Amino acid sequence: MDSSTAQSQAINVTLIGMALDLFLAGLKIIGGTLTQSFALVTDGIHSLTDAITDIFVLLVARFAHAAPDEEHPYGHGRFETLGTIGMGVVFFSTAAVLLYDSYQRLQNTEDLPVPAAAGLGIALLSIAGKEWIFHYTMRVAKRLNSNLLKANAWHSRSDAISSVAVLIGLIGAQQGYFWMDTLAAIFVACIIATIGWELCMDSLKELVDTSIPKQRRQQIQRCIMAVDGILGVTRLRSRSSGGKIILEVQLLVNPRISVSEGHQLGEIVSRSLTGNFSDVGDVIVHIDPETHNHDKALHDMELFGRENVLESIKERWQDLLTEEQIEEVSLHYLERGIEVDLTLRQAQISDALAQQLAAALEPLQAIASVRIYNKLHEASINQQLS
Ligand SMILES: [Zn+2]
Ligand SMILES: [Zn+2]
Structure with missing residues (x-):
């Protein structure tokens, strides 16, 4: 299986999960309103935030990973980061509003409506749907060996738990403990707040250039x-x-x-x-x-630039060598100083001359060593490759 097939399978799973979330969101928000269960409405909003996250991820995969352009030479990844923070803030504020509502409801528990029994069916459907998508996503995640999909699967499992809390709240409210519906809503609102918080924190870490683990x-x-x-x-x-x-x-x-x-x-x-x-x-x-220590590097260009160094060297060699004898001078800028590699055109030089050439450079503090080579032969081969 090539990577594009794997990617399209991953997108398919995400699409199915997103469709399920949208369906459950609609069902729970409408059903919760009709059956007067605040917990069910809150869980519906939870599913809605999940669907929005999935849509965002899919859109980002489609558009935001556009190639770098003149204005954004480092690519467009940080747009995704910024979008994620925006989403996190919206989720976090939504959770805050829900928590405030719950708090107000708890002020006067006698006036709380009794949720209709039909809400139980919706909560059960939500649990079943989320358990199913958990197993389905996990199967694909294991086949594709995708950690991202595994994380998605575990999120679905936590969604199922969220709906279990709603179910318990509804049963409690049916038994006369009206506040249990609101308590379940608080539990779910805390989950939404956590999602918002994590989205923000992960992206903020990215924005302040946090290292990878x-x-x-x-x-x-x-x-x-x-x-x-x-x-x-x-x-x-x-x-x-x-x-x-x-x-x-x-x-x-x-x-x-x-x-x-x-x-x-x-x-x-x-x-x-x-x-x-x-x-x-x-x-x-x-x-x-x-x-090396970059601070100690021979960075004084005035003094150690190639032109300058060559000029000083050749000045000291002017009585020993003619310009025509020199094939090439290579400079190695190392911490202990500049190493000079001199290649001569002639085949042979005497030991005495070699020693004189080295001695001539001694007064130059920046020069650490000198090696002298003779150019013996040069041949071009396989020129069509170059
Ligand atoms: Zn969720
Ligand atoms: Zn360096």
């Missing part, structure tokens, strides 16, 4: 270290955007490899992470030649 970071670190050529991870930063993880990794590599090989390693790490973890959305790679 330590266990996930360790998983990601292991995945990076499995790539050949990666000597270490000097820093791993993470945050989330619309449920997708954004990673910033600093990779320790052999300082002697070329820029393009370092870049290649970064690409491999990046692909390995997005390939292994479906919730990793973006990986920003920084290549470190050593476990």
